[in-house]
Amino acid sequence: MYAQRTIMDLKTKYLGLELKNPFVVGSCPLSNRLESVKRLEDAGASAIVMHSLFEEQIIHEASIEGFTDHRYGTLLAKDQELYPKAEEFPTNSEEYLGQIQKIKESTDLPVIASLNGISEGIWIEYSRQIEQAGADALELNLYVLPTDNDDSSHYIEKRMVEIVDVVRNSVSIPLSVKLSQQFTSLPNFAQRLEYAGANGIVLFNQLFQADIDLARRKLIPRLYLTEPRDILQRLRWVSILFGRYKMDLALSGGVHSGQDAFKALLCGAQVVQCVSAILKHGAKGLKQMIADFGGLVEQEGVENLEAIRGSMAGVLQPNPEAVERAHYLRILQGWAPDPTVWQ
């Protein structure tokens, strides 16, 4: 059973929402079932990000012809057999909007919807519908995989900033942007997202790579849940970006314990988003993480999370690049092969 602890003030703010603690359920299929959402609320989750609504999902319903309306149209139309069929998606767009309403009606959880579009029209139309359905905020999942020689990083980032700008001008609910781990200059890009109207950034998405089935010479999509070590890159970037923007920082990826969430807080995160740990250990795993996190905060003897948020980010100052480089050198140069193997 869980250790009984004094109820600490674990409140935090994220995207203008007052949350009772920093544990947000990240985007995953658990939001598709009301029963699971209620269990997560009972376990102490402070908000939920919904599974993403994808443009392909919306277009499939309308008609495959819709693909030709946008830049990737021909490509997608040509490769349509690669995509899941409309009926293979767990929800259609109408059900998705309905699920926002159901979660709002049946729980007290703030609901952050998630949208992944390609064409401008879909971003505008569906961000509006999501707002009308009652979502408290919207997370823009900007994942694309650039493979065209002619697409410079400048062009791709500009497109992403334009999407934020377009959505910002279409809805008034808070917006966060969920980013992939691969940006050449994340501080600069994040700044441009803020100028375009983002209220928060989520560091980072977990991208899934296909494996190869050698016998059948086929690609096999693989989904691995994260491991605790996946948090390290997130901690680094949250620390580097802490204190630079008005935007809130959410850490997503590799949070598997109360200790991990506590590290995220010390590095400067307003919230953590958990998926793999919850999928693995269920709602009781979430409850345990929150209890352990509360225990660590209690040991600090602080009144609230603000007192310690970002306190570890300071070790990178005044020159984060020098600190990172020094660590890099120390690790590589100081590493010695195992003498029992390399004697």
Ligand SMILES: Cc1cc2nc3c(=O)[nH]c(=O)nc-3n(C[C@H](O)[C@H](O)[C@H](O)COP(=O)(O)O)c2cc1C
């Ligand atoms: C089964 C599954 C489905 C997911 N679906 C989405 C999704 O629809 N949209 C999204 O932005 N992220 C999605 N993610 C990524 C998670 O939200 C999260 O960013 C990632 O799993 C890293 O966090 P974790 O270490 O807590 O798992 C999904 C992850 C899993 C495991």
